[in-house]
Amino acid sequence: MRRSILFLCLSLFSAPGYAAAAGLTYPVEPASTHIRFVVDHFGLFTTKGEFTTFSGQLFLDPDHPETAHVAVTVQTASVDTFWGDRNDLLRSPDYFDVGRFPTMAFTSNVVERTGPDTARVHGVLTLLGRSHDETFDAVLTDRKPDMAGEVANFRVTGRLLRSDFGMTAGQPMVADAVDIAIDAHIRLK
């Protein structure tokens, strides 16, 4: 059923349907992407947050994810944990030190395909002036036609250690490991 709808759409809009098979560059922007994180406190509770200002580019051929490449720059001051006092603390020199390091950046090096809908993204994260190799797991959670063409939803997850970037403040109350989850919604061209 889903296939026949897809086929119908592809034949109705054959030009954009074909275009979706080729690699293209898409903007990474807050309108279509959410960058969230979770950090643990002694296993008793967690703090959740997100970055609301960032920009970047994703080169993607949905049929050949191993050719993908992504580069994103995040404004560290846009950190939001839904509590003003905590946001101020996170912007302070002990944590993101947003005065000296207003941005952090991620650039992918290698993307390996790990399954029909999954890939592993290897790249470098630069934060607080230090660069460290990080790996994220990407899952294509959804790819479907909609009224205007075709859309794809991705979820990218990973875990990094703050200490790799010299951010050790708040330990042990604030765990070293931070879980990242990025949700992206892309309108395939």
Place this chain on the structure above:
Amino acid sequence: MTGRRKLHWWTAALVAVMLALGWIMVAVPLALLLLKFVLYQAHKTIGIVIFALTCWRLLWRRRGGGTGLPPGWHGRAAAAVHAVLLVLLLAMPATGFLMSAASPSGVPTLFLGVIAIPHPIGPDPALFERLQVAHRVEAWTMLVVGLAHGAAGLLARRRMAH
């Protein structure tokens, strides 16, 4: 000491600790996360104990026994002060707990630092601010009325000694 008097002095001591702890913990900077966390959870834990002790005391009271207050305005004033203190002993933990639940910080209420007491409501900054004001007004009322109650007790004892 009778059980009743023990309960009275435990309550008085715990409330004194709670007032001091409350004012100290809010002054601790957030950057001292662990200290602040421990002080807040100690505050919440002792506050819940006070609530339980007060419920127990009310049950006890219903099982009879006079108030032992003298007739006349002294007795009526003392009865009014006791009523205010009793209401505060229940209202302070109640507003404190609801404020904790409504706090945008999302920090749980952990009895003894480990047993999570489920919050009946979620974060609500506007409600949090109103409960914060209520808890502060209650704290100052507790301090003033509690001191009046203590002073009256001392005076009554001196008069009895004469």
